[in-house]
Amino acid sequence: MADYILEEKDSFTVLGFGTELESHYTDYAGITKEKADFWEAVKQDGRLDTLKEVAANDYIFAVNEAVNNKMMHYAGVITETTLPEATRIIQFPKGDYLVVKGEAKTAEELSNRLTGIAFGQVLPAATNFAYVGGPNTTVEMGQRNGLVFGEMWIPVVRK
Template sequence: MAEYRLEEKDSFIVIGLGTDLKSDYTDFAGLNKEKADFWQAVSEDGRLETLKSMATNDYIFAVNEAVNHKMMHYAGVMADKTSSIPDDARVIQFPKGEYVVVEGEGKTAEELNNHVTAIAFGQVLPEAEHVAYVGAPNATVEMGRRNGMVFGEMWIPVVRK
C-alpha cells in the first residue's frame, strides 16, 4: 500500500474560486484539461492573488467538492474570516476529524495534484480497511518549493469503518 498517515484536524475554511467541471468523472484527460485551463485563468487575471491577500498561511488549495449534483473544482486559500470575500468566491467548510494525508511532489502544482490524487484515490482509499471517504470536500495543498520541485499533500476527510 502507498504511504499515508491519518491526521486529526480541526475544522477550517477555504475561500475558493470555483469552476463546474463538465467532463465525466472517469474522463481524467478532460478533467485535467478543465482544471489546468481554470488555474491558468485565475492566475493570469489576478483573482488568485486577491485570494492570497486574505490567506492565513502560504498554502494554495486545489479543492474538489460535489455541490448540488455538480463536480466543482476550486482554487483557494485557508482563511479565518469570511467578511470580505470576493463576490465570485465561496466559503468551503472542512470538517473537524480524521484525514488521510498523502505527501508528494511534482515539477508543477498540476503534477503534484495529479500525483497525490492518483495515490490517494487509486491506492490508499481502496486498500484502507479501517477508514472510508464519505464525500466531503478534499484538497491538494501546495505547501511550497524545494530543490526545484513543488511539494504538498492531499487531505481527505474520512470516518472510521
C-alpha cells in the same frame, strides 16, 4: 504502498474561486484539462493573487467538492476574510483525514499525482477507514530543491 497517514484536523474554512467540471467523473483526461485551464485562468486574471493577499498562510488549496450534484473545483486559501467576488466559502469538518504527501515539478503535477495515489491506491486498499464524501483538497505548501511539495487531505471515517 504510498506514503500516507491518518491525521485528526480541526475544522477549517477555505475561501475560493471555482468552476464547474463538465467532464464525466470517469474522464480523467477531460477533468485534468479542465482543471489545468481553470488554474491558468485564475493565475492570468489575478484571482489567485487576490486570494493570496487575504490568506492566513502561504498554502494554496485546490479543492474538489460536489455541490448540488455538480462537480466543482476551486482555487482557495485559508482566511478569515471574505471577498464579495469569491465563489464559495468551503467548510472542512473537524475529524480524521487521509493525508498523502508528495512532491512534483509543478503544482498541477503534484495535484494530479496525489489525487491518483489517494483515490487510485490508498482508498481502494483501505480496510480501516473510508471516504464518504465532502470536500477534499490538494494543498500546495511550498518549494524545495526545485520541486513543489504538498499534501492531499481527504476527510475519512474509521470503519
